[in-house]
């Protein structure tokens with residue numbers, strides 16, 4: 001009789017210990033998630049979107065192509081300047097300062113050459129449309145022209161915020 005009581009107490013104790021240690025595990029895990037859904041102790045897990053369209057992969061070398069950037073400048077001055085400033089100030093569309101740190105190169109190029117589909121289906125573009133209210137009209141640029149605008153944006157980011165390509169550097 002005595003032995004049964006003792007073993008009952010021991011079993012109860014073990015159960016309680018196991019149960020609370022399980023709770024602890026849950027607590028630690030949910031604490032990490034609570035800090036930020038994309039952060040796991042300093043690492044960003046979720047990658048930024050590449051957008052919707054033909055541009056699947058853009059590999060950038062660190063140096064700038066002056067020739068491409070020059071072409072991009074001319075396109076900007078002719079077709080984009082009425083809606084986009086080079087600073088962070090929004091006019092019709094958002095200012096471009098820091099854009100290559102916030103958006104992947106593929107996303108930027110898809111936005112330029114596949115504007116309508118991006119505004120219909122890409123989550124980040126839709127959020128921006130809700131913010132800006134005006135819909136960016138399709139610009140009718142070739143993929144090479146879009147690439148030169150991207151090069152111009154990289155140069156502009158170095159001037160404006162002293163950092164470029166931040167969206168792919170993690």
Ligand code: HEC
Nearest residue numbers: 079080083092093094111112128129132134135136139149
């Ligand atoms: C008539 C105004 C207008 C013109 C012209 C225009 N855009 Fe836009 N652009 C916008 C608006 C507005 C947005 C924000 C998304 C939306 O609301 O459609 C935008 C967004 C963008 C974005 C995303 C910006 C970000 O911070 O995420 C890029 C890239 C872009 N435009 C590139 C261009 C390029 C390149 C040209 C010129 C070839 C151009 N745009 C011409 C209005 C314009």
